[in-house]
Amino acid sequence: MTVQDAPTDIDAFAAAWEAWHQRRDSALAHEHGFLAVTGLYWPDAEPQRFPGAPGTWSSGGDGVTVVLGEGEELVVDGTAVRGRHTFGVVPERGDLTAVWGDAVIEIARRGGHDVIRPRHPDHPLRTGFTGTPTYAPDPRWVVTGTYTPFPEPRPTSVGASVEGLRHVYDAPGRIRFRIEGRTLGLTAFNGQTPGSLMVLFTDATSGVTTYAANRALRIDAPGPDGTVVLDFNRATNLPCAYTDFATCPLPPGENRLPVAIEAGEQIPHERKRTAQ
Incomplete structure (x- = not known):
């Protein structure tokens, strides 16, 4: 291996993202995953x-x-x-x-x-799945923010991909960060592991290159000083981006970002075909 061929931090970043992306698609393609719902x-x-x-x-x-x-x-x-x-x-x-x-x-x-x-494993949505389109990973979409907990978790009611349905989540706090020279904020919900967070959001790409209703971003537990890292390269679709048989929550109104987050998962091929 020459010096020019040696792995760089960018190579390692891209490789880690690619491994994550493959795990995401593999979970979707599982024989009883969401693409199998009939x-x-x-x-x-x-x-x-x-x-x-x-x-x-x-x-x-x-x-x-x-x-x-x-x-x-x-x-x-x-x-x-x-x-x-x-x-x-x-x-x-x-x-x-x-x-x-x-x-x-x-x-x-x-x-x-x-x-x-x-x-059902033989559902055509699953058997025809070819992977989720994405933006290319780019380190500039990894930003540092500050998490501020609320004095008490705030019950937050949000809509759903099913008309008339409502979801209620306890929001433990809010995240502030800067991107493209603007200070923005996102109300956070609890994540899947203790201390971790999850945000639902839309942005200026929603309905253009990314799914219109929502995307999600999982965030590791804040540091002692409230520091969090938001890697928008790992912004994901929810199941409703692929199928109408999902009840996904919509973002709270304050999580509609006025900038284009050109990172993460894009509109699935399956949804594009449905819209044609």
């Missing part, structure tokens, strides 16, 4: 059948119940069930799955409503 159904007190799922389904005070017909079977927590089965109350934003042959049936709760989503 429908979004809302059970109520009246038992009803849903396409792509066995039995009749209803929802009540005890949670979701399925009544399986002759010859129908689900596997729940490794145990085969037949006839009537009640899944119990699923907490808000929680979910569980039951196996049906090579498919799974997701039982979830979103916006105060129970949800049924069959996931």
